Amino acid sequence: MHAPVRGRFAPSPSGRMHLGNLFSALLAWLSVRAKGGVMVLRMEDLDPDRCREEYALQLADDLRWLGLDWDEGYGAGGPHGPYRQRERTERYAGAFQALEAQGLVYPCFCTRAERLAASAPHRSDGSAVYPGTCRTLTQAEREQRARTRSPAWRLMVPDRTAGFTDGLQGSYAENLGRDCGDFILRRSDGVYAYQLAVAVDDGGMEISEVVRGRDLLDSTPRQQYLLELLGLPSPEYYHVPLLLAPDGRRLSKRERDLDMGVLRRRYTPEELTGLLAHLAGLLERSTPVRAGELVSRFDWARVRSADVIVDDTILRG
Known part of the structure; x- marks a missing residue:
């Protein structure tokens, strides 16, 4: 049953x-x-x-x-x-630590102006795709920058196409590295980001069906990737x-x-x-x-x- x-x-x-x-x-x-x-x-x-x-x-x-x-x-x-x-911040912290243990999380010291000025492609909604500026910083460089700025924390994404079939919009796919880019898990002020919180909540609450606005369609591959990394099942989606x-x-x-x-x-x-x-x-x-x-x-x-x-x-x- x-x-x-x-x-x-x-x-x-x-x-x-x-x-x-x-x-x-x-x-x-x-x-x-x-x-x-x-x-x-x-x-x-x-x-x-x-x-x-x-x-x-x-x-x-x-x-x-x-x-x-x-x-x-x-x-x-x-x-x-x-x-x-x-x-629910303790749950987000636990998920964040699990992703850190997989070696997939890194600090990002870029300001908003630096992110917008980066020569990176843009998503369909006009927002810039993060080019991975801070991904390759050495430990010494990270420590130096941390003296003057609190970092946000990003998740490394692979050069991989992720797709799913939406119950209303049909097939949708994007390349996580090219179309999405490394995205923020925790803001510089310590607040956990939307993508991580939603994935943890939907998985933890055993949500099997998500109905939401079509403007969130391109969030789904990121959330499904997080659910995969955390060993949680993915819901079915209907983007209205x-x-x-x-x-x-x-x-x-x-x-x-x-x-x-x-x-x-x-x-x-x-x-x-x-x-x-x-x-x-x-x-x-x-x-x-x-x-x-x-x-x-x-x-x-x-x-x-x-x-x-x-x-x-x-x-x-």
């Missing part, structure tokens, strides 16, 4: 959720509920400067308002806790389309695009769920519906894979 699917919604409590966050949350929830699985709510609150408890509490309240419950996680507990990243404004800009917290404060004043939970289901391709038109009513007819084959332009009348109300 197969173990039940374990899915998760893992938001960052750095502000009020917006329409795009809810879009991912609804699809993650529907996929797990349609398969009779276990839903986990994890707070990705590693960044001490941006993440606040008040946002986490509001986020949980907004999910409940929309009818999206969870079986384990923030506020509910469970056997794989804690479910807040800021309380992004919601875009008519000018092609991605909806975001920073721009406060239809955050939940606005949405809760403008819509009932059923109206908002119907709108999200329509944008996803699950409903032919935006009709009020409860989230639970969509479970029996949910099918990934009906979900759009291309990014979705949100009509200007929705954005303006």
Whole structure:
């Protein structure tokens, strides 16, 4: 008998959720509920400067308002806790030490300006691929630089193509060395980086299905490589389309695009769920519906894979 699917919604409590966050949350929830699985709510609150408890509490309240419950996680507990990243640093430290023991971790003293100025190729999102400047420093050079600057710590990646089949986007592959480059595991201020934390959390919480935005598609080979090195299984992935404004800009917290404060004043939970289901391709038109009513007819084959332009009348109300 197969173990039940374990899915998760893992938001960052750095502000009020917006329409795009809810879009991912609804699809993650529907996929797990349609398969009779276990839903986990994890707070990705590693960044001490941006993440606040008040946002986490509001986020949980907004999910409940929309009818999206969870079986384990923030506020509910469970056997794989804690479910807040800021309380899981010992686990990240253990994984970091395991990678160090494999000889794959090295200190990086480059400033942001030096990284951007390096003559390296760029990823599809425009960010520079780290050229490995500090990888070959001698021990004496590292000690000298450490006197004036605290290093970040990077993982060496091989010249190897890594690929997988996404449940919605299809085949995806990239060369870890050429297209990704050695990436940061721990920042210079001691905060563990997103890629390491997510891999450790998904493995440790036995997450078997990850549903998230298409903007994180190219993070997957890095996370799968980390899971491989740490001896942890890789989940199945579904990268859902992004919601875009008519000018092609991605909806975001920073721009406060239809955050939940606005949405809760403008819509009932059923109206908002119907709108999200329509944008996803699950409903032919935006009709009020409860989230639970969509479970029996949910099918990934009906979900759009291309990014979705949100009509200007929705954005303006």
